[in-house]
Amino acid sequence: MPDHRTAGPSPPGMRARPGRWAAAMATLLAVAGFLAVTQARTEWQIRRTLRIPSTRLEELAFELREQERRRAALEGQVGELRVRLAEYERAAAEGRTAAVRLSRDLQELRARVGLTALEGPGVVVTLSDSTRPPRAGEDPNKTILHYSDIAAVVAELWAAGAEAVALNGERVISNTGVNCVGTTILCNTKRMAPPYVITAIGDRARLTEYLRRPGGVLELLAAFDFPVRLAAYARVQVPPYRGTFRFEYAGVSEKE
């Protein structure tokens, strides 16, 4: 230390006011020593905990601020995305319930238009051509069943509240026509041959009562000696419609 060395030899001029000088120097040295040690310790601690010298701290602080700003922006984005995710999830859930509802509706509609086999209580009407040989001079047409007879029976069944009707295993749907080509009866473009078995699901008592009413088609047919059989069952089955649906000219109207 220079002060030690200069103090050591103690040249004559150096002790002008030795007490005040020494006291002032001691005070300042104490201050300097204290500050230096504190500073060194702080620096050492920074170095030890952060592993970087304090001269780089400003740069790092800037970097930190920048990263914090970016993080805040990203957090905002995360929040936004969470909200959107929740929306999507809700929409997906709604879509699922909507899909379930749609498929239920679809099932219901398929049953209503006749695309599914149905079963339930009902009646079975069996009609055949007349077994009686035609009398002399009688029109033989009067001893065979006509498509109009079948159509009339089907119409009566609908009128009596039948919910599903099948003719010889062919489902009668909304656009089913019973027609004839020559000597064969067509239903859903399928050829029919006697006996004609008409199955209908509905209130057995009502169906039977309505079909057997006086002046009904069955009474008329019986009067013409056609074998008519009407039986009620606790459980009858009608098959599904197997044909196609075509709308070549018809379009869905916007007006109700």
Next chain:
Amino acid sequence: MWLPVVGLVVGVALGFLFSVEIPLGYVKYTAIMILAAIDTILGGLRAQVEDRFDLRIFLSGFVVNAAFAALLTGIGDLLGLDIYLGAVIAFSIRIFDNVGFIRRDVLTHYLKIGR
């Protein structure tokens, strides 16, 4: 004559005893203060060697220099400029000057004595 050494030892001991944490923002200010103190100490030493030591000049030099350096540092922080480096350089130059003068004084003294 041992008083200055005792002062230094006491200061260092106090520094070790009381673990005062300097906030990061003030590290620059304490560094400037330390430089100011070293500058003042060497200035005082030189004045003593040259036999023109004045307590008022000594203390006012320390206080004013330290205060001014701190002011410069503060302005530098405000402006985003490292103005305190100017104070550091000025103090360093003065410290080297003083060391040089002290060395010359001591050498002349010893050479005079040797003769």
